[in-house]
Amino acid sequence: MSTTIGLSTPVLAPLLPISGTFALPFSAYFTLLSYRVVHHRLADKQYLGDNSSKDGDPNNKLYLATRCHQNFIENVPIALILAAFAELNGGNRKVLTITLSALLAFRIVHVEIGLINGLGIGRPIGYWGTFATIATLGGYAAFLVKGYWGL
Known part of the structure; x- marks a missing residue:
């Protein structure tokens, strides 16, 4: 008769099914x-730099595409890390799914209805929505471990 030593496979997998589920849509949008x-x-x-206009036009397509890409990189990783913290500490799967869905929607609105057009209405909606989502995820992750701090 054999005996398993250490952690068995069912204990290890899957640890982050919600965060893992959102890997595809976020990475697909990042690729776009x-x-x-x-x-x-x-x-x-224009193989280097972020603006191909001769007069520094802020509505230059390369500049706007670069800002959309960079802004995604600035915000999404921290949100995914916070979601993973919450998920690893027992966060509600439905809450995390809704929150990450909202984040994806806010990022798409920020770019497609906002930044890509310069100053479209989607820019403030996407910004404030992303801001609120990140703050919510951070607060939720901290709330889930409040017992650790004696609260």
């Missing part, structure tokens, strides 16, 4: 944003 930057770089023959 990255592609847009490369597309505008090649079209404008």
